[in-house]
Amino acid sequence: MVTFGTPEYKRITLSLALGSFLVFSNLYLLQPMLPSFAAKFAISETQVNWLFASTTLALSFSLLPLAILSESIGRKPVMIAGLFAIPAISALMLFGDSFLFLVVCRALMGVAIAAFAAVAVAYMAEELDKHAFSMAIGTYIAANSLGGIAGRISGGLLADHFSVNVAIEAMMVVTLIGVMSVYYLLPKQRNFISSSSSWRHHNRAIIGHFKNQRVWFAMLIGSLNFALFVNLYSVMGFRLVSAPYHVPVGLASLIFVCYLGGTFSSRCAGHWSKRYSSVLGMFIGSVISMAGMWVAAIESITAILIGLLLISFGAFFTHTLAYGWVGQNATRAKATATALYLVHYYIGGSLGGFLLLYCWQHGGWSSVLVGGSALYLAMFAAIAYLKRIGERFDTDKSAHTTNLRRS
Numbered sequence: 001m002v003t004f005g006t007p008e009y010k011r012i013t014l015s016l017a018l019g020s021f022l023v024f025s026n027l028y029l030l031q032p033m034l035p036s037f038a039a040k041f042a043i044s045e046t047q048v049n050w051l052f053a054s055t056t057l058a059l060s061f062s063l064l065p066l067a068i069l070s071e072s073i074g075r076k077p078v079m080i081a082g083l084f085a086i087p088a089i090s091a092l093m094l095f096g097d098s099f100l101f102l103v104v105c106r107a108l109m110g111v112a113i114a115a116f117a118a119v120a121v122a123y124m125a126e127e128l129d130k131h132a133f134s135m136a137i138g139t140y141i142a143a144n145s146l147g148g149i150a151g152r153i154s155g156g157l158l159a160d161h162f163s164v165n166v167a168i169e170a171m172m173v174v175t176l177i178g179v180m181s182v183y184y185l186l187p188k189q190r191n192f193i194s195s196s197s198s199w200r201h202h203n204r205a206i207i208g209h210f211k212n213q214r215v216w217f218a219m220l221i222g223s224l225n226f227a228l229f230v231n232l233y234s235v236m237g238f239r240l241v242s243a244p245y246h247v248p249v250g251l252a253s254l255i256f257v258c259y260l261g262g263t264f265s266s267r268c269a270g271h272w273s274k275r276y277s278s279v280l281g282m283f284i285g286s287v288i289s290m291a292g293m294w295v296a297a298i299e300s301i302t303a304i305l306i307g308l309l310l311i312s313f314g315a316f317f318t319h320t321l322a323y324g325w326v327g328q329n330a331t332r333a334k335a336t337a338t339a340l341y342l343v344h345y346y347i348g349g350s351l352g353g354f355l356l357l358y359c360w361q362h363g364g365w366s367s368v369l370v371g372g373s374a375l376y377l378a379m380f381a382a383i384a385y386l387k388r389i390g391e392r393f394d395t396d397k398s399a400h401t402t403n404l405r406r407s
Contacts (some may be wrong), residue, residue: 001127001128001129002127002128002129002132003126003128003129003131003132003193004129004131004132004135008187009128009132011134011185011186011187012123012124012127012128012136012186012187013120013135013136013139013140013188014185015141015142015181015182016120016123016124016136016182016186016391017139017140017142017143017145017184018178018181018182018185019079019083019116019120019141019178019179019182020116020120020140020144020147020268021143021146021147021150021178021187022083022147022174022175022178022179022182023082023083023113023117023147024143024144024145024147024148024151025146025147025148025150025151025154025171025174026086026090026109026113026151026152026171026175027055027056027059027109027110027113027148027151027258028147028148028156029151029154029155029167029168029171030051030052031052031151031152031155031172031234031237032108032152032153032155032156032159032237032249032252032253032256033156033159033164033167034048034051034052034084034234034237034238035050035157035237035238035249035252035268036159036164036249037051037102037164038097038238038372040055040164041099043099044361045238045357045358045360045361046354046357046358046361049098049124049234049353049354049357050103051099051102051103051106052106052234052350052353053112053349053350053351053354054106054107054110055106055110055354056107056110056345056346056347056349056350056377057107057109057110057113057347057350058106058107058108058109058110058111058114059113059114059117059233059346060110060114060342060343060344060345060346060347060350061343062110062111062115062118063114063117063118063339063342063343063346064112064120064202064206064336064339064340064343066082066111066114066115066118066132067118067119067122067336067339068193068202069103070118070119070122071194072194073194074189074192074194075120075122075126075189075192076123076186076188078115078116078118078119079115079119079120079123079182079186080114080179080182080183080186081115082111082112082113082114082115082116082178083112083115083116083175083182083183084151084183084279085108085111085112085218086109086112086152086175086179087106087113087115087172087173087175087176087179088107089105089112090109090168090169090171090175091172092105092108092171092195093105093106093168094165094168094169098261099255107225108397109390117342118339118342120140121137121140121338123189124136126189126191126192127187127191128191134341137231138267141266142263145259145260145262145263145316146263148233148256148259149256149257149259149260151171152172152253152256153253153254153256153257153302154167154171155167155171155255156249156250156252156254156256157250157253158170159249159250160248160249160250160251160253161250161342163318187205188235199402202336205336206336208331209330209336209337209340210300210318211259212329212330213389214325214329214386214389214390215326215330215337215380215405217328217346217382217385217386217389218322218325218326218329218341218380218386219322219340219341219342219344220317220326221282221322221379221382221383221386222319222322222323222341222344222345222348222375223325223344223345223347223348224324224344224348224352224375224378224379224382225285225286225289225315225319225345225348225379226315226319226346226348226352227348227349227351227352227353227356227375228289228293228311228352228356228372228375228376228379229289229311229312229316229319229349230316230334230349230352230358231352231353231355231356231357232293232296232308232311232356232368233255233256233308233311233347233358234353234356235356235357235360235368236296236304236308237249237252237253237366238357238360239304239360239365240252240255240304241377244299245301245303250284255304255305255308256311258293258305258308258311259312260308260312261308261309261310261311261312261313262312262313262315262317263316263317264313264321265285265312265314265316265317266316266317266319266320268317269281269285269316269317269324270318270320272321273320273321273324276332278322278325278384279316279320279321279325279383279387280387281318281321282318282321282322282325282383282386283380283383283387284314284317285313285315285316285317285318285319285321286314286318286376286379286380286383287314288310288317289310289311289313289314289315289376290312290314290315290372290373290376291310291314291316292307292308292309292310292311292312293307293311293368293369293372293373293376294307294369295305295307295310296308296311296365297334297365297366297369312366319345322341323338323341326338326340326341332342352375355371355375356368356371356372358371359371359372392402
């Protein structure tokens, strides 16, 4: 196993962090451009959301099949194939001028991104020792966040000052150079053992996770959390470019700097989980995030930015704890469980946009507050039920341990 601080550790960490940065930059590249696409194609906010939703839906449905495929042919081939497909799909987008064509291309982009996202952590877990892995995963998650910020801001600024095609072309060139770097830097796996497990075996594991309520309700919380988080940002983009603000798309994209609040809170969540209840932390994170939504209702740029910082802080806090909870409480096939969490996570992000953008389209921010509050109430209910399930499980486990000692 590769140990912390060695040259091979640095190559693995750098290459996977770079890959993570590239895939999340491409995933979120078009999000700040949604108002521009809506105007270009003369379509509604709800309809233009398909440019983002098609990517996240395709990503979510591709995670498990690609993770299973990597069990047979290896992690690196799957990751590298996905990474090289990203700039190829970006080039394809430049040749189409219809909205449907762009939606299909973005769906293909979701599949390519899933090839990396589904197996990168598994690669690290197999190649790095425990201490090296814990250090590398922090760098990997930070690269996720920074890639999302970079993709959104560069996309918004380039589209505003030049054109949408220039933004796509620039990202395509940067991605191609980065992918070639990952290909040469990432070492060939030494500890990978091909698995011949049947699809029936994997299906049984998936069904088992759905039956485990402690796992499934954490997945539901993750889904609702991401539905709110990512789409409150999408709605805010439309809000800022509209009256009374009339902010240019490039400047409006700078709101994604508020994501740094989430980068900070994800580290705080790691410290919280060592001392306190993860379920309580999910509740606190959700309360902070909901408070941010209401603060952002104040008609002030300052209030909007503070609200987005609170939304980011609370959402990432909840996400980190829910993601960790799934890994800890899955009784078997933990890799499948965490992949299944991401499936729920991205499906929530896809579907949440249609609700919140519909609310914005028909009632403005006041309507978004109503729709968002309904989702927060659903999340609070899921957290309360998860707390109840956890307490019942702990009681049963304690009673079982006591009986074993007596016998």
